[in-house]
Structures are given as C-alpha cells and as structure tokens.
Amino acid sequence: MSKDFIPAAKPLIGDAERDAVDGVLRSGMLAQGAEVTEFEQEFSRVLLDGRPTVAVNSGTAGLHLGLLAAGVGPGDEVIVPSFTFAATANAVALTGATPVFADIELTHYCLDPKHVAGLITERTKGIMPVHLYGHPANMPALQQLAEQHGLALYEDAAQAHGASLDGKPVGTFGTFAMFSLYPTKNMTSGEGGMVSTGDTEAEQALRLLRNQGMQRQYENELVGFNARMTNLHAAIGRVQLAKVGEWTKTRRANAQFLDRNLHGVGVPAVAEKAVHVYHQYTITVPEDRDGFAAALKEEYQVGSGVYYPVPNHRLPSFAREEDLPNTEQACNTVLSLPVHPSLDDEDRERIVTAVNTLAKAGA
Numbered sequence: 001m002s003k004d005f006i007p008a009a010k011p012l013i014g015d016a017e018r019d020a021v022d023g024v025l026r027s028g029m030l031a032q033g034a035e036v037t038e039f040e041q042e043f044s045r046v047l048l049d050g051r052p053t054v055a056v057n058s059g060t061a062g063l064h065l066g067l068l069a070a071g072v073g074p075g076d077e078v079i080v081p082s083f084t085f086a087a088t089a090n091a092v093a094l095t096g097a098t099p100v101f102a103d104i105e106l107t108h109y110c111l112d113p114k115h116v117a118g119l120i121t122e123r124t125k126g127i128m129p130v131h132l133y134g135h136p137a138n139m140p141a142l143q144q145l146a147e148q149h150g151l152a153l154y155e156d157a158a159q160a161h162g163a164s165l166d167g168k169p170v171g172t173f174g175t176f177a178m179f180s181l182y183p184t185k186n187m188t189s190g191e192g193g194m195v196s197t198g199d200t201e202a203e204q205a206l207r208l209l210r211n212q213g214m215q216r217q218y219e220n221e222l223v224g225f226n227a228r229m230t231n232l233h234a235a236i237g238r239v240q241l242a243k244v245g246e247w248t249k250t251r252r253a254n255a256q257f258l259d260r261n262l263h264g265v266g267v268p269a270v271a272e273k274a275v276h277v278y279h280q281y282t283i284t285v286p287e288d289r290d291g292f293a294a295a296l297k298e299e300y301q302v303g304s305g306v307y308y309p310v311p312n313h314r315l316p317s318f319a320r321e322e323d324l325p326n327t328e329q330a331c332n333t334v335l336s337l338p339v340h341p342s343l344d345d346e347d348r349e350r351i352v353t354a355v356n357t358l359a360k361a362g363a
C-alpha cells in the first residue's frame, strides 16, 4: 500500500496565521501587548459567554498560576484524576500542595464523583476535573460535592475549547479554568494557555503572577513569574479562534461518521445535554490494543495515539501506591483515532475499513 499516512493530529496553519505573525514582526511590538489584550477579549466572547480570561505562555503555566491565584499552597490537597496528562498533577505539586489521585468513570473517562467523595479530608482545598478528550466532566455532581464540603472547583479544560453542558460552556464552572493552546489541541497559538475566571481578585492575581508581580513597571507587588504570552503567539491564536467553531463542527461530523460506521470496538459515549468537541475520538480495544495500533499504522497507514498509557500515580515523578481500577483499565484499552478537521472522505473510509477489518480479525 502506498497511501499517505493519516496522522493522529494535524495542526492547521494557513496564510492568515503567517500574515498575522508577519504583521506583528513588522510592528516591532513582539512581547505582551495589544494583540494579547485583543485575544483575551475575543476568547472570552467566543468561548466563555464573556467570562474574563488571562493569557499565559503555556497551559501548564495557566494551571500553576490559576492554583496560586486561588490560594492553593503547602498543606493543601487538590483532588485530580490520575488518568490525564501529567501537567494536571504537576501544577498542583508545583504550588507545594499535594495532588490526591481519584479514579475515573469508564463511560466518559472523567473524574468519578463517588470516588472523589471518599477522598475528601480536612486538608482538601479543591477538586480539579479534566474535561478529557473534549468531553465535559460531570460538573453537576462535582459542584454538589464541592458545595457540601465547602471546596473550590478548578477546571483543566486544556482539551475542551467549545465543549458545554446543558448550554453552559466548560471554563465557566470553576474558580478558574485553563485552556491549552499547544499545537495539537483544538486550536493553537504555537504554545500558550488561556485562564478564565469569574473572580476579580483571582484575575488580578493572575495578571500579577504572570508578570513578575508587576502591574506598573518596577512597582512589584508580589513574587511572580514571567509567564507572559507574546504578541506573536496571540496573533496566531486570534486567527485560530475565528476558525475553531467550524473546525469543531467538522470534528463532530467526523466523530458521527465513525460512530455510525465502526463495528467491533467500543465507541465514545456522550452524556445527556453534553457537547463533546472531540479533541480525541477514543475507542476501546479490550484485547492487544498495542498490536491493534501497530497494525493500523503498518497495514493501513492510519495513525493513532494512546492517551494515556501510564496513570499519573505510577509515573516515577509521583510513584504512589493507589487502587484505581478504572484508571488502570483505561490505560490498557483506550486508543484515539484521527478525528481532526483535515480528514477527507477517503481518509474517513480508510479509518473505518482498517478498524473494522482488524476488529473482525481479532474477534
């Protein structure tokens, strides 16, 4: 077979992004400035029903600064899923607080509120669900838990630009929420992150923390970082923001096609009233998932990805003894197929043929 390889993810960069960067280069105003302010305001308007946002130089920095702005620090515990990218728990640990790993439910791969409830102690400061793969976590149940115990909710919305629950966008539930703008996410600024918050004090703290604790130059009010986004990155992000709505429609149409046509593997479920934005389209392959992925690549030139093969609690950086059976099961069986907006009809057909043929052969 001599077909083109279909990658698992593909950032879409066009002439408009190149022109926007060139415009900033010609202006000479490269660091954080007017482009960043415009990007923040547009992001709020387009994705967050107007909730204010603060731009930073990565999603991880956004989580870290968001937690610091929310007052999380040494002695605190924050409950996070173990089935996520390491940045979620890293950000908690970097504040000096302790990430406490909870299990997920196997329908949407997000935090299991029942398991979370059993982990709450007098040290628990907050709960940080991840809207994994672009599917909203069970926010009503987590909100109820948080209210019952007087805890905060923080959202890792790195993968979920435009996702919503009952008409309410993700990123508007928590004290703060972080969206990543890494190249493989649903939209990109090159690298970058956006933090939304409805808390005016937290917003002010975020603006200080990203800029050495300064609002006015050389009048540093607190000890801060340089986590500023550049005008160059913001210019890319603004162009992408104008396109992400259409891309999401295409992702959702691709997912619907796969839902209808795949057989012999588990396809992703969507909760009632949830809008899933399919950062990943994740199937389950109960037997020999890794062999399945290798055959997809070698026999059909179809890329795929395993997010995530190792749970956070078993990474050498955390190395905790935990009993999280759903997390372990997900790590062994999930496989994400290409769902990105640049797939064409032939690509979609090839993915379906490949998966169905391999699933049948393995059955």
Ligand SMILES: *Cc1c(COP(=O)(O)O)cnc(C)c1O
Pocket (backbone or CB within 6 Å): 058, 059, 060, 061, 084, 085, 087, 088, 130, 156, 158, 159, 180, 181, 182, 192, 193
């Ligand atoms: C990508 C990602 C992050 C980190 O974002 P960066 O922009 O890469 O720093 C955090 N959490 C999750 C779930 C992610 O997918």
